[in-house]
Structures are given as structure tokens and as C-alpha cells.
Amino acid sequence: MSEDQKDYTSISPSAKSLLLMKGYTNIPYARETASLLQGPEVFDLSFDEKDFWFWIRVMHFENRYWTVDQLLKQTDAKNILELSSGYSFRGLDLCVRDKSIHYIDTDLPEVVAVKQDLINKLQLDQQVQGNFELLPLNALDESDFDAVVSRFEEGPLTIVNEGLLMYLSTEEKKRLCKIIHKILGKRGGCWITADIYVKRTADMRANLPQSRSESAFFEKHNIEENKFENYEAAEAFFKSEEFELVKEATPDYGQLSVMPHLLKVLPEEVRNRKEPPPKIQATWMLKPIIHP
Ligand SMILES: C[S@@+](CC[C@H](N)C(=O)[O-])C[C@H]1O[C@@H](n2cnc3c(N)ncnc32)[C@H](O)[C@@H]1O
Numbered sequence: 001m002s003e004d005q006k007d008y009t010s011i012s013p014s015a016k017s018l019l020l021m022k023g024y025t026n027i028p029y030a031r032e033t034a035s036l037l038q039g040p041e042v043f044d045l046s047f048d049e050k051d052f053w054f055w056i057r058v059m060h061f062e063n064r065y066w067t068v069d070q071l072l073k074q075t076d077a078k079n080i081l082e083l084s085s086g087y088s089f090r091g092l093d094l095c096v097r098d099k100s101i102h103y104i105d106t107d108l109p110e111v112v113a114v115k116q117d118l119i120n121k122l123q124l125d126q127q128v129q130g131n132f133e134l135l136p137l138n139a140l141d142e143s144d145f146d147a148v149v150s151r152f153e154e155g156p157l158t159i160v161n162e163g164l165l166m167y168l169s170t171e172e173k174k175r176l177c178k179i180i181h182k183i184l185g186k187r188g189g190c191w192i193t194a195d196i197y198v199k200r201t202a203d204m205r206a207n208l209p210q211s212r213s214e215s216a217f218f219e220k221h222n223i224e225e226n227k228f229e230n231y232e233a234a235e236a237f238f239k240s241e242e243f244e245l246v247k248e249a250t251p252d253y254g255q256l257s258v259m260p261h262l263l264k265v266l267p268e269e270v271r272n273r274k275e276p277p278p279k280i281q282a283t284w285m286l287k288p289i290i291h292p
Contacts, residue, residue, distance in 0.1 A: 008138060011167045011221060012111050013042040015086030018061055018163065021045065025062040026257035028093035033118045037087065044211035052270075053209050055262040060281070062258050064162055064194045065090070067249035067283035071192045074247065074285070077158035078102060079189070081149065083139040084164040087115055095130035102152055103130060106137035139164065140172060142179050149183055156189035162283075165195035166226050170237075173226075177241035184288045190246070194283040196234050197227040204278065231282065242289045249283040 020041055023034025046054045069090065072080070080103045082091055091103035107115070116134055119125050125132065137148050139161075149157065159180055165173055180191050200208070210218070218224065228234035235245050253259065 008140075008167075009108055009110055012086075012108055014163070014217070015107070015111055017041040017043045017045060019087035020047070021058045021061055022065070022088075024058050024258065024261070025065075027062060027065050027088075029089035029122075029124060032122055033087060033089065033124075036118055036121060037114075042217055043214040050261070050265075052262075052265045052267060055258060055265055059253070059256060059258045059262055062256050063251050063253065064281065064283065066256070067251055068160055068162055068192055068194050070249045070252075071247060071283060071285045072158065072160060075158050075190060075192075077156070077189070079152040079155060079157045080104070081152070081157060081159045082106060083137070083159065083161040084108075085161075086111060086163065087118070088162075089124070090160075091134075092119070092124055092128065092132055095132035096127045097129075099129035101130035102133075104133045104135055104148055104151060106135050106139070106148060108138060109136035112136045140168075140175055140179070145179050146183070149187075155187065157184065157187045158189050158192065159184070160192045162194035165193065166197050166223050167221050168226060169222070170226075173237070174241060177238070177243065181242055181288045185290055191243070191286045192283065193286065194249075194281070196231065196282040196284050198230050198234070198280060199224060199227045200280065201278075204280075234282075234284075238284075238286055239289075243286040244289050245284050246287050247285040249285075 016037055019030065019034050019037055022030035024031075045057070065088070078100055080091065080094070080101065082088075082103070082105050085091070085105045085107050091105040094101050095103050105115075106112070112134055119134070133151065135148055137144055139145065165176075168176065184191065205224070228237065238245065
């Protein structure tokens with residue numbers, strides 16, 4: 001399917017599932033916004049049982065969120081653009097705490113409309129000190145992307161995203177890389193992406209319980225095929241798109257708010273396992289390679 005025909009809005013329901021999971025963590029604004037967005041979600045998650053696999057998923061997404069923050073703290077970014085932010089309120093939180101930040105939070109128009117409604121209902125923007133903007137943006141539309149970026153004052157830009165690249169084909173990923181490279185090449189800055197996912201082994205796939213609707217969603221969006229073969233292949237991909245890997249976030253599982261819940265339901269065999277669980281994802285800071 002060509003990118004012009006692709007309906008990116010079919011990806012958007014995943015954002016609600018993620019928020020409902022994050023509602024069980026201490027991620028800023030997740031609990032109160034999730035409580036307003038109850039109702040059916042696309043993955044058929046086990047909210048009633050809240051079993052081991054439920055908490056493992058919550059842990060994964062909580063960890064992913066904080067690893068982006070970890071790398072963001074290592075920049076002195078004042079201009080921040082978040083792509084495909086879904087129902088994540090990182091930008092709002094930063095702008096409440098820091099008046100020097102200009103954060104543009106973006107997603108597809110339908111998601112932005114629902115998110116704006118959540119912000120209004122809970123009056124979340126009352127304490128904002130920085131410059132927080134919530135705008136619609138299809139990240140693959142170069143002219144809209146440029147128009148959003150032109151709203152920032154001069155100076156380096158940090159682009160962040162989580163939960164998008166696994167929905168994009170190689171061609172779409174390359175297109176996004178080209179757009180970002182051009183912008184960062186001109187302005188300076190970096191790209192923090194939590195979307196370095198590697199393909200699961202057949203064994204891992206067989207052991208991961210997925211509801212029918214979740215499997216169907218994954219198949220429809222080619223999630224497994226869209227992941228990188230391994231971390232070396234991911235680094236080589238970004239290198240071929242003229243990005244260098246400058247930092248990788250270090251997960252701090254001990255600090256996650258989900259841990260006490262997970263420990264309560266940890267099966268005996270997992271508790272006694274000697275080897276660490278397989279690494280399925282990484283969060284990277286990338287910088288454009290600029291040729292003189
Ligand atoms: C899995 S959700 C992740 C949401 C959020 N970043 C999080 O981690 O909670 C994927 C998001 O990508 C958005 N999306 C899909 N295609 C997009 C595109 N072409 N441009 C911008 N956003 C897109 C969807 O609307 C959805 O909100």
C-alpha cells in the first residue's frame with residue numbers, strides 16, 4: 001500500500017490502550033486522564049485479572065516512558081517536538097515545571113482533539129509556565145512538519161517519539177529520517193526515539209499470550225516485520241540514513257512504580273530464573289551526521 005493510501009488513523013486506538021495501562025503507573029497525568037477514557041480498547045487487555053502478563057506490559061510501557069525522559073534530561077533542550085505522542089502528557093508536565101521550555105506536542109488530528117478535550121476537562125493547562133502547544137501533525141508530511149517546526153524560536157531542536165516506528169515500513173522510516181535529518185542538520189539538536197524494537201524469536205512469540213484482537217492488530221500493522229532484525233541492524237539502518245547513535249538509555253526497573261504489583265504476581269520459575277529477561281527494545285539518542 002502506498003503511503004498516500006495508508007490510513008494512519010487505524011493506528012490511533014493503540015494510544016488509548018497504552019494510556020489505560022499507564023493509568024496504573026505514576027507517569028504524570030496518566031491516572032486522571034485514563035479514568036476519563038475508560039471503555040473498550042483494541043488489545044482486549046486483562047484489566048479484570050491483572051495477571052503477570054498484564055503487569056509485564058505495564059512495566060514495559062512505564063519503562064519506555066522514563067527512558068525517553070532520562071535522555072531528554074541529558075540535553076539542555078528548550079525547543080522540544082514530540083511526534084505521535086498519543087495520550088502522553090510529557091510535554092505538559094515539562095511546561096508546568098519549567099517556564100523556559102517550548103514544547104510542541106503532536107499526533108494525528110483525531111487524537112489531538114480527544115487529548116485537548118481531556119486537558120480542558122481536567123484543566124491541566126492551568127499551571128503551565130512554559131510554552132505548550134498541542135497540534136495535529138502527520139509526521140510523514142514534510143511540509144506540515146516544516147510548518148510546525150517553524151513555530152520554534154531559533155536554536156537546536158530535540159525531537160522525541162515513542163511507539164511509532166514499529167508501525168512504519170522501511171520506506172516510511174526512511175522518509176521520516178530524511179525529514180528529521182534535514183531539520184536537525186539546519187538547526188542542530190538530536191532525535192530521541194524509544195522505537196528501537198528488535199524482532200522476537202519464534203519461542204518468545206509462542207510464549208507471549210495475546211488476545212485475538214491484539215494479534216489481529218499486530219498483523220494488520222505488520223508490527224513484527226517492521227521491527228529491526230537486531231540492534232546492529234538498527235544502528236546500520238540509522239547510519240545509512242546519516243544518523244549516529246550517541247547514547248542509549250539505561251532502564252532502571254527498580255524505580256518503576258509498577259514493580260510492587262509485578263512482584264506480587266511473579267511466577268516462581270521467573271523469580272528463580274538466573275538470566276535477565278531478553279532485551280526487546282532500546283531508547284536511543286541519535287544525531288545527524290553532517291558532511292562539511
Ligand atoms: C502506540 S501509540 C503511541 C502513543 C504514545 N507515544 C505513547 O507511547 O503512549 C501510536 C501513536 O502514533 C500515532 N500515529 C500513527 N501514525 C502517525 C503519523 N503518520 N504521524 C503522527 N502520528 C501518528 C497514532 O495516532 C498513535 O497516537
